[in-house]
Amino acid sequence: MSDDRSTLTRDEVAHLARLARLAVTEEELDLFAGQLEVILGSVARIGDVAAADIRPTTHAVPLQNVARPDVVLPSLPREAVLAGAPAVEDDRFRVPQILGEEE
């Protein structure tokens, strides 16, 4: 990726889309490259805040070690869950081939 934080090339957008598993079209690449650059330019001022020694906030309300009682609860019925799946085979989610992918 480019060193300049506020510019984003078409190739970089294509790379982001691939990382995000979005098969974007050529027209979208042109559109998004311009729009993402404007958005990133607008949020880049976040770097102007002197925050080096500030603790990050991940959640508004600090909570620690939240655990429910270890009680067995019924799961959703298998048919109810599979009813929403795009493809089902032998009572399981049917998944396209996963081997042979480049990683």
Place this chain on the structure above:
Amino acid sequence: MAELIELSAAETAARIAAGETSAVEVAQAHLDRIADSDDQVKAFLHVDTEGALAAARAVDDRRRSGEPLGPLAGVPLAMKDVVVTKGQPTTSGSKILQGWIPPYDATITRRVREAGIVMLGKTNMDEFAMGSSTENSAYQVTRNPWDLSRVPGGSSGGSSAAVAARQAPLAIGTDTGGSIRQPAAVTGIVGHKPTYGAVSRYGLIAFSSSLDQAGPFGRTVEDTALLHQVLAGHDPLDSTSIPTAGPDVVAAAREGARADLTGVRIGIVTELTGLGGGYQDGVLASFKEAVLTLRALGAEIVQVSCPHFDYALAAYYLIAPSECSSNLARFDAVRYGLRAGDDGSRSLEEVMSLTREQGFGPEVKRRIMIGTYALSSGYYDAYYGQAQKVRTLIAGDFEAAFGQADVLISPTSPFVAFEVGERVADPMAMYVNDLCTLPASLAGTPAISVPCGLSDEAGPALPVGLQIMAPTMADDRCYRVGAAFEAAYLAANGPILAGVPRLGSVGAGTDGATR
């Protein structure tokens, strides 16, 4: 029957409990109103006629058998489509979930059902709650009942439009950066974002987990408080749910209705008063009027400065997209929703990419890519890490300000409702709608929007919202001050929703009975 759609939720429940009307009559009146007006408003993605009438019949049966009824039993409600409802379609406004029927209820859905509230259906929204106009819905554009050429705000625009159009006296929305408060403001109704963790997120389709919070819409502060009380409370199924009981917001709303704010310190946030420009004059004029009203109610008005609020927009538009890029990874074309391009020759990764390309709209894709960028190696510290630090500074600004004031106020949005199509091609023009609502989202603090006037600078007279912000778990202060302001506004100007033009074949706003 037309009269029933004008009643407040509190009055509706009281009449049902007293046997003066039945829950079925009330449900039917609202279903008729939807049938009559939703061609114009397009608030609903799905109307559950049978389910609503069955729920209403159950309330009537309980009343006849002498069972005690809750304070909202038999009152109709419109549910935002981001909340899962067992047996009813739930799409989150996205094509990727078209046709999905959830196998379970969200905790707030369960609470609504148990309270005897009658769910009329699911309301339109920006896809995955990303937007401020509801134009990012994959299904339809919801119109503002005040002017059908304008947006109802967003992302909970279907819910806000339904309440303003008298299709339902109550609705549920979710607010990640302003998605309850801004639509409430631009449709002239009340909307509250509770303290983060006060209302369970179990069964909300996640957008930005550290910010998402569900909350109530109503036409009065008291109605909104009554629904808040039903929704709030600890839920072991949500690890971020606050384990202690929240304040009694209904009592606070009723106390506020006595219209006395003597001893209450109200802080105007300097950074949210448009000093740098960018706010509409009509919005600022209504806000100044509101300040005078609050002072006349006995409140002490102070000026407070929250310097890091200027960075809220940048922090939000890094944190929310980052969390969305992670949350929306669940849409992998395997377990639910759409699957595209699965012709037997393509790999899972190819099918996933084609499905997400086809199933997500442009704003969702933009945010996923921004988030992917902000979280990527080499950029994480400069973007996501820095945004989280700014979040700490914003929370610190709130803490300091709440040392000087009991509540903070600002306009809810810099703008009144804008025209459909006006901002949709320019993401930044859309994002600045949230300028005033983002700080409370980032700090997790509660904030309410109540109608505070009309502005006609953009053409027709359109509602302006007053935002009232309070410290964590002090939601009651929002309701108390909101109800006091509402009482004063009503006494001086009459009900604001009287300005909504006639919709469908039944007049609305002609007698303006919001009470």
